[in-house]
Amino acid sequence: MTISIGNDHAGTDYKFAIIKHLESNGITIINQGTDATDSVDYPDFVHPVANDVEKNNAEFGILICGSANGVAMTANKHQGIRAGICWTKEITALTRQHNNANIICIPARFTALQQAIEMVDTFLNTKFEGGRHQNRVDKIPC
Structure with a gap:
């Protein structure tokens, strides 16, 4: 599995910890985020992650910023x-099960690091339920 990850300055520490965790589980990472904590503009790092997911260079994306x-x-x-904003494992599971999210967005300033890692694991291991949820997802313009 390949995951594209991006972050702004608020998410750098979380990104490195998540990358370490995922790579230890055999997941390939495309690092599209900043590696520094100097202030940057988050769109510069979001667009490459979204492009990776759109072009099937990555199965999923992870984005991290302050909120x-x-x-x-x-x-x-x-x-x-x-892309769904997640702040608990339960919200994360529902984002995948009901919305077929392909990018998880993590608020680094409002979640603990261990919680963020657990949310990433939940996101990657939860399947879309389809059924009545597919009808709703189909109504999202593409």
Whole structure:
């Protein structure tokens, strides 16, 4: 499995920890985020992740910023992207089960690091339920 990950300055530490965790589980990572903590503009790192997912260079994307709002808004401008803001494992599971999200957006300033890692695991291991949810997802313009 290949995952594309991006972040702004608020998510750098989380990104490195998530990459370490995923690589230890045999997952290939495309690092599209900043590696520094100097202030940057999140769209510069979101668009490459969304492009990776759109072009099937990665099965899923992970985006991290302070609130997750900016990265989610930017990613959802891309065709075929369903980016969901997640702050608990339960919300994360529902984002996959009901919305078939292909990018998880993590608010680094509002989640603990271990919680973020657990959400990533939940996201990657939860299947879309389809059925009545497919009808709803189909109504999202692409």
